[in-house]
Amino acid sequence: MSDVWWPLRRSPEGTRRNWRRDQELQLRLRGEYGPExxxxxxxxxxxxxxxxxxxxxxxxxxxxxxxxxxxxxxxxxxxxxxxxxxxxxxxxxxxxxxxVRFTLDQVDAADDRGFRTIAGRLLLRDGWTRVRGVRISGSVVHLVGNGRDGRQLGLAFERGIEQAGPEGGGRAALRPVSAAPLLPDGVETGPRPLFVVVSSGSFARERVLWAARTDVRLVDRMMLQRWAAGEDLAVLLDLGLDDVRPDAS
CATH class of the missing domain: 4.10.860 (DNA Excision Repair, Uvrb; Chain A)
Incomplete structure (x- = not known):
């Protein structure tokens, strides 16, 4: 009887115990095993x-x-x-x-959707909430969100074809913005809404004058580099340091 039961109490090569050890070793090698x-x-x-x-x-x-x-x-x-x-x-x-940091090379290599995704992650990093895309018409998508003080944000994008990729012309160009970014219908705004246009290139003088007349903030390539590198959007646009609480939850 002992000869019959003894093999059942052992774990010879190729058994489930060895399989578990192999799996554990693989997890350890990938750093996924967890703490001891x-x-x-x-x-x-x-x-x-x-x-x-x-x-x-x-x-x-x-x-x-x-x-x-x-x-x-x-x-x-x-x-x-x-x-x-x-x-x-x-x-x-x-x-x-x-x-949450990006480089201009990453922005330039991204397509339109990737560009918007990068901007959305930066907004969330800076404390904006309910950040989401709103389709305006065709392929035009704006981002909207809420600030800590209830301020509504409308953010649009534009990028020249020369800034569409590292080699130029490698990605579809975002359409130029001819009006202030839109907010969703039915949104009850608190403080004055903030409208921003972000570009991975530079803005022409006419566009700067248009933004000044329509109270639209512009984020050009140099400002985008600072924003993506970690600077808060509220500081970048001089919205007031009282609104910036990077350490708040």
């Missing part, structure tokens, strides 16, 4: 201490001084926890902002 238990042990210990110490302290205050002391201690711990969470959130926001 000894790597998460310090964080887990800190988490337990972060829960146990406040509870022990509140219990001690209740027993020695009374319920009012425990309540005061709970308020202090809640305020401290909120400060830690906000600080951590600001750090994550800064890290996310630093990771």
């Amino acid at each position: 238990w000894w790597q998460i042990l310090p964080d887990f210990t800190l988490l337990l201490l972060g829960i146990a110490v406040p509870l022990f302290t509140l219990g001690w205050l209740w027993a020695r001084l009374g319920w009012w002391a425990a309540l005061l201690g709970a308020v202090v711990f809640a305020y401290a926890a909120r400060a830690v969470v906000l600080r951590r959130r600001r750090a994550v926001t800064r890290k996310r902002r630093q990771s």
Whole structure:
């Protein structure tokens, strides 16, 4: 009987155990296996201490001084926890902002849809919300979004054929903008809407004068380079530093 059951307790070559080991090795080589238990042990210990110490302290205050002391201690711990969470959130926001960067080469190599995608990611990075595309007519698409103060944004694009790709003429050119970017119908605007035209090239003098008359902001190639490199759009367009809170959630 032992000769029958002994092979069942072993894992010879080619069994499921070896297959799992091979899969684990592949995951480790690709960096997808995840942390080991000894790597998460310090964080887990800190988490337990972060829960146990406040509870022990509140219990001690209740027993020695009374319920009012425990309540005061709970308020202090809640305020401290909120400060830690906000600080951590600001750090994550800064890290996310630093990771969303582009170069002019990437902009030039992108087609129309890619150009709009880059601009949309930059808007989200800078804190604009509900950023979405709105089709105006045919292939013309504007981006719209909401600012932190309720300001509505309408953003349009134009690019000359000479800026359509690294070699020139390699991508379809965005149509020139002849009017201010449109906002969706039925949108209730708060503060004065912000209309922006972004170009990977330069603007002619007539276009600059048109923008000044119609209160449209222009982002040319040099400003686009600064925006894509990490500068906030609100700072770039001098919208007011009070509206710029890069570390806000």
